[in-house]
Amino acid sequence: MTKKKHLTQRQHDRIAKNEQRRLQRNAKKGAVDWDEQLLLAPEPGLVLSRFGQHADVEDAQGKVIRCSMRRTISSVVTGDTVIWRRSTQATGSIDGVIEAVEERRSVLLRPDFYDGLKPVAANIDLMIIVSAILPALSFNIIDRYLVAAEMTGIKPLLVINKADLLDETAQAELEQQLALYRQLNYTCLLLSANSGQGMSTLQEYIHSGTSIFVGQSGVGKSSLMNALMPGLAAVTREVSTLSGLGQHTTTVSRLYHLPEGGELIDSPGIREFALWHLSPEEVTQGFIEFRPWLGRCKFRDCKHITDPGCAIQHAVAENAISQERYDSYLKILTSMTQDKPNHF
Known part of the structure; x- marks a missing residue:
């Protein structure tokens, strides 16, 4: 039997603080808890x-209990x-209630047009960016995820499925x-969930x-999950032959324990991955090959687009930075203004 873990004093203090906040809030609202x-x-x-x-919580013995959440908790992922x-x-x-959330070492956020920033998952060590030959291979989407990985400090891994x-x-x-x-020292793998290539x-x-699968709908994340965990009842669907767009199969993020060790989170597929919640300066930092050139522009407020004396544009002209990645950078900057909802 697994040895029962004891709470630290810090954990007890956090529970007590949340409990006090809960009592104060309920006293004002007359809420039932x-x-x-x-x-x-x-x-x-x-x-x-x-x-x-509600949330599914796994205890120290590996049993899963569905829990509600205290009203004092702002976010559980x-x-x-x-x-x-x-x-x-x-x-x-x-059959239970979540009292407190431990401090996160990392969190992946996804901008939502209606709800603002939505956390997808927490405490991630590796972001597996899954793309595929079908429905379409978009390096701009890959670059968006790489920026997100760099800004959250999560190590990225590029995977091309359906090879x-x-x-x-x-x-x-x-x-x-x-x-x-x-x-740029990004690891890239060619895989096939169908043939087993690269698995x-x-x-x-x-x-x-803890790793997480991220990517557009229809790139085969659920198929990869099934290949990694034989017998997993993950639903997979073929790409729509009418639209050529991927169909959503995973509706919520779910953590699985892998047979060979490690944890893997399967996240919902998306059509696009916006970055309007970041500043242009953060996006610039997210392109790691730009970093050695930052601070070397003629003007301190250089936008790295048409400004004279721009060190990054000079690096592109000298092939020290690829034209493809710079074009992708410009496309992201343009989309940030277009994608951002007016109410944010």
């Missing part, structure tokens, strides 16, 4: 998934480590395009720590 007499002692847990106002309390009267539906659909000529062309990213190499990167 859990009866303290129906709850057991606090214990640590891991959030496997979040569903509206997949990958969070939490302090929760078990109900003394299990119902098989909501079995490439003929020799197309594969040689793709390898030439990926060489640009390898020169053993992928497992070497994810056998420890």
Whole structure:
């Protein structure tokens, strides 16, 4: 039997602070909350998934309990480590309550047109950016995720799925395009969930720590999950033959324990990945090959677009920075203004 983990003094203090806030808020609103007499002692847990106002929490023994959340908690996401309390009267539906969320070492945020910034998952060590030959291979989308990875301090891994659909000529062309990213010390893998190509190499990167699959709809994230975890009942769908666009198969982020070790989070596919929540300066920092040239422009407020004496434009002209990546950078800057909702 797994040894029960004890809470630290810091964890107890956090629970007490949240409890005090809860009581004060409920006193003002007259809110109904859990009866303290129906709850057991606090214990640590891991959030496997979040569903509206509820979350699936895994206890120290590996059992999953669906919990509600205290009103004092502003955010709970997949990958969070939490302090929760078990109900003394299990119902098989909501059998516990989350008291506090531990400090996160990293969090992946996704801008939402209606809701602003939405956390996708927390405590991630490796961001696996999944693209595919179909529905379309977009290096601009890859660059957007790389900027997000650089700004959150999460190590990225570029994965091109459905490589079995490439003929020799197309594969040689793709390898030439990926060489640009390898020169920047980004690891790139060609995979096929159908044929198994490259899957053993992928497992070497994810056998420890917590990784997350991110990418557009239809790139085969769920198929890769099934290949990594045989028997997993993840729903997969073919790319729409009418629109050529991917169909959403994963609707919420979910954490899985891999058979060979490590944890993997499958996140919902998206059509686009906006960066309007970042400043232009942060996007510039997110292109790592730009960094050696920053601070060397003629003007301190250089926008790196048409300003005279721009060191980055000079580096592009001298082939020290690729034209392709610089064009992608300009496209991101343009989209940031166009994508940002007026109410934010």
